[in-house]
Amino acid sequence: MSNTFLGMPTLPVFGRGNLNATEPFPQAAHRELGNAQLRANLGHATHTIRDKRLKVVAELPDWEDMRDAGSAIKNATMAQLPALLEQFEANFTARGGTIHWARDAQEANEIATALIRETGETEVVKVKSMATQEIGLNEYLEGQGISALETDLAELIVQLDHDKPSHILVPAIHKNRSQIREIFLREMEDVDPALGNEPARLAETARRHLRKKFLSAKVAVSGANFGLADTGTLAVVESEGNGRMCLTLPETLITVMGIEKLLPSWSDLEVFMQLLPRSSTGERMNPYTSLWTGTTPGDGPQNVHLVLLDNGRTAALADEMGRTALNCIRCSACMNVCPVYERTGGHAYGSTYPGPIGAILSPLMTGIKSEENNSLPYASSLCGACFDACPVKINIPEILVHLRGEDVDSKRAKAKVPTQTDLLMKGAEWAFSAGSRLNLLEKGLPAGRLAAGRAKVIKKLPGIGGKWTQSRDIPAPPSQSFRQWWAKEHGAPNAAAPGTTGEGTISEGGRP
Amino acid sequence: MRIALFATCIVDAMYPRTARATVSILERLGHEVVFPPGQACCGQMHVNSGYFAEALPVVANHVKAFDTDDYDVAVAPSGSCVASVKHQHQLVARRCGDGALEARAAVVGARTYELSQLLTDVLGVTDAAGQLGSHFPHKVTYHPSCHGMRLLHLGDRQLNLLATVGGIELVELPEADACCGFGGTFSLKNADVSSAMMEDKAANICGTGAELCTGGDASCLMHIGGGLSRQGSEVGTLHFAEILASTLENPVTAAGNVQLAGARR
Numbered sequence: 175m176s177n178t179f180l181g182m183p184t185l186p187v188f189g190r191g192n193l194n195a196t197e198p199f200p201q202a203a204h205r206e207l208g209n210a211q212l213r214a215n216l217g218h219a220t221h222t223i224r225d226k227r228l229k230v231v232a233e234l235p236d237w238e239d240m241r242d243a244g245s246a247i248k249n250a251t252m253a254q255l256p257a258l259l260e261q262f263e264a265n266f267t268a269r270g271g272t273i274h275w276a277r278d279a280q281e282a283n284e285i286a287t288a289l290i291r292e293t294g295e296t297e298v299v300k301v302k303s304m305a306t307q308e309i310g311l312n313e314y315l316e317g318q319g320i321s322a323l324e325t326d327l328a329e330l331i332v333q334l335d336h337d338k339p340s341h342i343l344v345p346a347i348h349k350n351r352s353q354i355r356e357i358f359l360r361e362m363e364d365v366d367p368a369l370g371n372e373p374a375r376l377a378e379t380a381r382r383h384l385r386k387k388f389l390s391a392k393v394a395v396s397g398a399n400f401g402l403a404d405t406g407t408l409a410v411v412e413s414e415g416n417g418r419m420c421l422t423l424p425e426t427l428i429t430v431m432g433i434e435k436l437l438p439s440w441s442d443l444e445v446f447m448q449l450l451p452r453s454s455t456g457e458r459m460n461p462y463t464s465l466w467t468g469t470t471p472g473d474g475p476q477n478v479h480l481v482l483l484d485n486g487r488t489a490a491l492a493d494e495m496g497r498t499a500l501n502c503i504r505c506s507a508c509m510n511v512c513p514v515y516e517r518t519g520g521h522a523y524g525s526t527y528p529g530p531i532g533a534i535l536s537p538l539m540t541g542i543k544s545e546e547n548n549s550l551p552y553a554s555s556l557c558g559a560c561f562d563a564c565p566v567k568i569n570i571p572e573i574l575v576h577l578r579g580e581d582v583d584s585k586r587a588k589a590k591v592p593t594q595t596d597l598l599m600k601g602a603e604w605a606f607s608a609g610s611r612l613n614l615l616e617k618g619l620p621a622g623r624l625a626a627g628r629a630k631v632i633k634k635l636p637g638i639g640g641k642w643t644q645s646r647d648i649p650a651p652p653s654q655s656f657r658q659w660w661a662k663e664h665g666a667p668n669a670a671a672p673g674t675t676g677e678g679t680i681s682e683g684g685r686p
Numbered sequence: 687m688r689i690a691l692f693a694t695c696i697v698d699a700m701y702p703r704t705a706r707a708t709v710s711i712l713e714r715l716g717h718e719v720v721f722p723p724g725q726a727c728c729g730q731m732h733v734n735s736g737y738f739a740e741a742l743p744v745v746a747n748h749v750k751a752f753d754t755d756d757y758d759v760a761v762a763p764s765g766s767c768v769a770s771v772k773h774q775h776q777l778v779a780r781r782c783g784d785g786a787l788e789a790r791a792a793v794v795g796a797r798t799y800e801l802s803q804l805l806t807d808v809l810g811v812t813d814a815a816g817q818l819g820s821h822f823p824h825k826v827t828y829h830p831s832c833h834g835m836r837l838l839h840l841g842d843r844q845l846n847l848l849a850t851v852g853g854i855e856l857v858e859l860p861e862a863d864a865c866c867g868f869g870g871t872f873s874l875k876n877a878d879v880s881s882a883m884m885e886d887k888a889a890n891i892c893g894t895g896a897e898l899c900t901g902g903d904a905s906c907l908m909h910i911g912g913g914l915s916r917q918g919s920e921v922g923t924l925h926f927a928e929i930l931a932s933t934l935e936n937p938v939t940a941a942g943n944v945q946l947a948g949a950r951r
C-alpha cells in the first residue's frame with residue numbers, strides 16, 4: 175500500500191504538540207535514574223499493578239482469543255478508517271452532536287477555545303484525557319484566559335504541583351502519599367493543616383475541593399476511549415466518577431478524540447470492555463463507563479461537540495510496518511511491565527506517551543526526525559514483555575526495530591562522517607558475512623588474551639566499548655576459537671591452523 | 687541423526703567451551719555433529735540496531751552456509767540467535783526486497799532449533815543424568831533469557847533439563863523473568879539503564895546464595911557475569927550446555943579447569 179491510499183495529501187501531516195522527546199533518551203534516563211524516590215515509587219507501583227493484572231488475566235480461559243479478537247477488530251478499523259469516520263460523523267450529527275475536524279494540535283486547540291468562548295465561560299472542568307495532553311490544551315487555554323481544572327485525582331495532584339504526568343493511567347505514579355499531602359497543603363484553599371497522609375483523608379480533601387467545581391461548571395472538556403461508528407456513540411471508561419460528573423452536569427460538553435479511537439460497531443465494545451480494565455488497572459470491570467449518543471432533551475449536556483484529531487495519525491497509518499501502533503487502547507500494560515520504564519519513569523520519554531508504546535507512537539506521529547524522537551526507539555532492550563502484555567497484540571519490539579532502521583537510513587542520507595557505531599557495523603558486516611573472514615579475525619584472540627593479563631579480565635575498553643566496561647568486565651578471550659579447534663580435530667576446509675595450543679577438553683577459553 | 691551446529695559468533699569467538707559442550711552432549715546421544723564452515727553470525731546485532739542494509743549480507747551468508755542437504759536439523763546454544771534465524775531473517779530479506787532469500791531463509795529457520803528445544807522435543811531427553819550422564823554437584827540458579835522465553839516459547843525446557851542433572855541443587859531466582867538488561871547494542875547506547883537492570887538481576891542472583899547462575903544465552907551471561915565480576919562477587923555464570931556436559935568422570939568443577947568464581951584468578 176502506498177502513502178496515498180487514504181486519498182490524503184501525498185506528504186503525511188506530522189503531529190505537533192507534546193509529542194517530542196526534548197533531549198536524547200539516554201541523557202534524560204541518566205538524570206531520572208539518579209532520582210531514588212522516583213525509582214522506589216515506580217518500582218513499587220509497577221510491580222503492584224503487574225501482579226494484579228496477571229491475576230485477573232489468568233482468570234479468563236479465553237484471554238488469548240480475546241486478544242486476537244481485539245487485534246482483529248482494530249486492524250479492520252484501520253483498514254476502513256475513512257469510511258468509518260464518515261459513518262460516525264453522520265450518526266453523531268443526526269443525534270444532535272456537532273463534529274469538528276482538526277488536522278493538528280493547533281487547529282484542535284483553536285476549535286476548543288472558540289467553542290468555550292461562545293459559552294462566555296472562563297473556567298472548564300476536565301476529564302482525564304491523553305488527546306488534550308497531547309495537544310497541550312490546558313496550557314493553550316491558560317494563554318487565552320481560560321482555566322481548565324483537572325478532576326481526576328492523580329491529574330489534579332500533578333496539575334496542582336505544576337508538574338507533568340509520568341504515566342498515562344496513573345499520572346502521579348512518581349509521587350507518594352507524603353508528597354501528595356504537601357502539595358494539597360500548599361496549593362488548595364481551606365485545607366485542614368492537620369491533614370495526615372492516609373489515602374482516605376487525602377481523597378476526601380480532593381473530593382471536597384472538586385465537588386464545588388462540579389456543581390458550578392457550565393463547560394466540560396473530555397477525551398474518549400471509544401467511538402462507535404454504527405451508532406455515533408462515545409464512551410469514557412474511568413474509576414473515580416469524576417468523569418461521570420463532568421459528562422452529565424455541565425451544559426456544554428466538548429470532547430477531543432483521536433481518529434483512531436473508532437470501533438466499527440456497538441457490539442465490538444464487548445471485547446474491549448473485557449480487555450481494557452483487566453489490562454490497565456487489573457480490575458475485572460471498571461467502576462464507571464459513560465456512553466453518550468448526541469444529545470437527549472432534558473437530560474445531560476445539550477450542547478455536545480466532538481473534535482476529531484489527526485495530529486500525525488494518518489502519518490502513522492501510512493507506515494505499513496508501524497501502523498498497528500494506532501491500535502493502542504491506552505491501557506498502559508506495556509509500560510507497567512517494561513523494565514526500562516520501571517527504572518526511568520515517564521518523564522524520560524518527553525512525549526505525552528511514555529513507555530514502550532510512546533517509544534513507537536511518538537516518532538510515528540511526528541516523523542523520526544522530529545527533535546530527539548529518534549532516540550526513543552532505542553529505549554528498549556527488546557525483551558518483549560510489552561508485546562506479551564498488550565491486549566491488542568501490538569508487536570512493539572518489531573516496530574521499535576523498524577523505526578531504528580528508519581533512523582539509521584535517515585542519518586545515512588545526510589551524514590558525511592560515519593559515527594563509531596556506523597564503523598562498528600560496517601566492520602562487523604565484513605567479518606560476519608563469511609566464515610573465513612571471522613576465522614581470520616579470530617586469530618587475534620590470543621592477543622586479546624594477552625591484553626587481559628594475569629587477571630584474565632578486561633576492565634576498560636576504548637571508545638564506545640567504554641560504555642560496556644563502565645559496569646561490566648569482559649573475560650579474557652580464549653586462545654583459540656571453536657572453529658579453529660574444530661578444524662584441527664576434523665580437518666575441515668578452513669583449517670588454517672592457528673599457532674596456538676588446543677587442549678582437548680571443554681575447559682579451554684573464557685566463560686560467560 | 688546428522689546435526690549441524692550453529693555455534694553463534696559470540697560462542698565461537700569468546701566461549702568455545704559452550705560449543706564443545708554442545709557437541710559432546712549430542713555425540714553422547716549417538717548423533718553425528720557437523721560444522722558448516724561458512725557460518726559466522728545470525729546478523730541480529732545489525733538488525734536490532736537498525737542496520738538492515740549491513741544485515742543483508744550477514745543473513746545471506748548464514749542462509750548459504752545452512753541451506754544444504756548435508757544435515758537433518760541445525761542447533762544453536764542460544765535462544766536469541768535461533769529466534770533471529772527463525773523470525774528475523776525473512777523480515778530482513780523482505781525489507782531488502784530479496785524474495786528468493788526470504789524463501790530459503792524460511793526453510794533454514796524451520797530446520798533450526800535451540801539446544802533445549804532439540805534435546806526435549808526432537809531427541810526425547812527427559813533425564814539428563816540418565817541419558818547424558820550429567821553430573822554437577824553445585825548450587826545453581828537459572829535466568830531464562832527473554833528471546834528464548836518470549837520469542838521461542840521455550841517454557842521450562844532448559845530448567846527441566848537442569849533439574850534432572852545429577853547432584854545439582856537448583857534454587858529459584860526471584861523475578862527470574864525480568865530482562866537482565868543486555869539487549870545487544872542497548873547495553874552501549876543506553877548503558878545506564880542497562881547497568882541498572884543488570885544490577886537488580888545481579889542482586890537477585892546473589893540473594894539466592896547460589897554458586898553460579900546459568901542460562902541459555904552466552905551474551906546475557908557475559909553481561910550478568912561481567913557485572914558480577916566487576917562487583918567483586920564470587921558468583922559466576924555458566925551456559926547450561928556445560929552443566930549438561932559435565933559428568934562424574936569429566937566434571938566441570940570449582941577446583942578444575944573451569945573457575946566457578948568467575949574469570950578472576
Ligand code: SF4
Nearest residue numbers: 502503505506508564
Ligand atoms: S500498546 Fe498495548 S499495552 Fe501499551 S498502552 Fe497500548 S494497548 Fe496497552
